[in-house]
Amino acid sequence: MSTSFLTEKQVAISAVRRACLLTSSVFNKLVKNETLTKEDKSPVTVGDYAAQAVVNIILKRAFPDDPIVGEEDADDLKKDPALTKRVVELANEALQADLGLGEMAEWGIGPGPEKSAEELLGAIDQGNHVGGPLGRMWTLDPIDGTKGFLRGGQYAVCLALIIDGHVELGVIGCPNLPYDPSDPEGPRGCIFVAVRGQGAQQMTLSGANPAPVTIPEIAPGALNFLESVEAAHSDHSFNNRVSTSLNISRAPTRMDSQAKYCCLARGDGGVYLRMPTKAGYKEKIWDHASGNVLVEEAGGIVTDSRGLALNFGLGKTLGDNYGVIAARSDVHKKVLEAVQQARAAEEEEIAKAKA
Ligand SMILES: Nc1ncnc2c1ncn2[C@@H]1O[C@H](COP(=O)(O)O)[C@@H](OP(=O)(O)O)[C@H]1O
Ligand SMILES: [Mg+2]
Numbered sequence: 236m237s238t239s240f241l242t243e244k245q246v247a248i249s250a251v252r253r254a255c256l257l258t259s260s261v262f263n264k265l266v267k268n269e270t271l272t273k274e275d276k277s278p279v280t281v282g283d284y285a286a287q288a289v290v291n292i293i294l295k296r297a298f299p300d301d302p303i304v305g306e307e308d309a310d311d312l313k314k315d316p317a318l319t320k321r322v323v324e325l326a327n328e329a330l331q332a333d334l335g336l337g338e339m340a341e342w343g344i345g346p347g348p349e350k351s352a353e354e355l356l357g358a359i360d361q362g363n364h365v366g367g368p369l370g371r372m373w374t375l376d377p378i379d380g381t382k383g384f385l386r387g388g389q390y391a392v393c394l395a396l397i398i399d400g401h402v403e404l405g406v407i408g409c410p411n412l413p414y415d416p417s418d419p420e421g422p423r424g425c426i427f428v429a430v431r432g433q434g435a436q437q438m439t440l441s442g443a444n445p446a447p448v449t450i451p452e453i454a455p456g457a458l459n460f461l462e463s464v465e466a467a468h469s470d471h472s473f474n475n476r477v478s479t480s481l482n483i484s485r486a487p488t489r490m491d492s493q494a495k496y497c498c499l500a501r502g503d504g505g506v507y508l509r510m511p512t513k514a515g516y517k518e519k520i521w522d523h524a525s526g527n528v529l530v531e532e533a534g535g536i537v538t539d540s541r542g543l544a545l546n547f548g549l550g551k552t553l554g555d556n557y558g559v560i561a562a563r564s565d566v567h568k569k570v571l572e573a574v575q576q577a578r579a580a581e582e583e584e585i586a587k588a589k590a
């Protein structure tokens with residue numbers, strides 16, 4: 236098997252482009268009662284299900300033996316025939332659309348045949364792999380930042396190839412992200428692609444204007460933090476403490492999804508910092524895999540709050556990693572120190588309060 240991952244890259248881009256087409260179309264047609272509540276109370280929409288079905292079908296067509304670790308499963312969807320009908324319509328629309336640019340039959344990609352409800356529900360459940368340390372596997376977040384998606388903000392379709400616990404390829408589609416950060420009101424929709432050892436790229440959602448991305452040197456005064464919108468997903472007050480200790484005066488940029496990693500990779504914000512808000516939460520591999528290889532290929536470093544690499548070979552979660560810090564290497568060093576000091580100070584305060 237080739238290690239240039241050329242076919243994998245083209246197939247993953249095609250799958251993400253079709254999923255982005257679908258999610259944009261769902262947003263425009265979104266009806267409130269098409270949002271279900273999963274056990275963990277996070278909103279899951281027809282978009283998440285249909286996008287997972289589309290990506291899995293495209294992946295399985297090209298790589299029938301590759302397992303997929305997907306965020307969603309079809310258990311709840313199967314109980315709702317009306318919702319299933321919508322998912323089938325949307326998925327087929329996206330699978331059959333003519334995307335034009337960038338799709339070549341020789342890659343085994345392009346418009347495919349119509350699929351039945353049974354096939355599409357089955358495709359969603361093909362994302363049931365549990366992960367692990369060995370072999371090839373894909374991980375998929377069909378809509379990362381579901382809350383951002385529902386409020387018309389940032390969200391991302393994230394697909395990554397993991398081999399023996401290491402992320403080798405990542406593709407992130409951001410339908411609502413301006414292509415040019417210096418023109419925030421300009422055209423929206425970007426795809427970010429990174430292959431280990433081959434650099435990182437940004438292109439438009441239609442596959443046009445591919446351009447390399449690298450994290451530029453940012454003057455300390457111009458640095459700012461990229462953090463979740465949701466206060467439940469990352470500890471805003473801890474970030475504030477760290478940015479104050481680093482004399483960062485710019486307000487944080489709050490944004491849902493792995494679009495934060497994409498912004499970091501192109502120098503649009505200098506630090507991604509995500510610290511847990513509750514004991515015991517384990518980050519999911521699909522929330523970080525694509526962003527991890529993207530940032531590293533753009534010249535950055537990604538670790539947890541103890542300076543350890545993220546471990547993608549432990550199953551569906553990042554196991555014992557605690558928090559995530561991503562930045563250009565010079566900035567990362569300073570942030571890691573500041574994070575460790577802030578954690579020590581926090582622990583001291585807790586101990587004092589208990590005494
Ligand atoms: N308590 C929690 N702490 C950290 N992350 C959480 C969380 N609850 C949910 N998440 C994850 O945070 C992701 C969104 O991250 P962000 O806040 O950066 O947009 C969600 O992805 P989905 O939207 O795909 O479910 C979800 O997996
Ligand atoms: Mg979710």
Ligand SMILES: [Mg+2]
Nearest residue numbers: 376379380522
């Ligand atoms: Mg997610």
Ligand SMILES: [Mg+2]
Nearest residue numbers: 306376378379
């Ligand atoms: Mg998701």
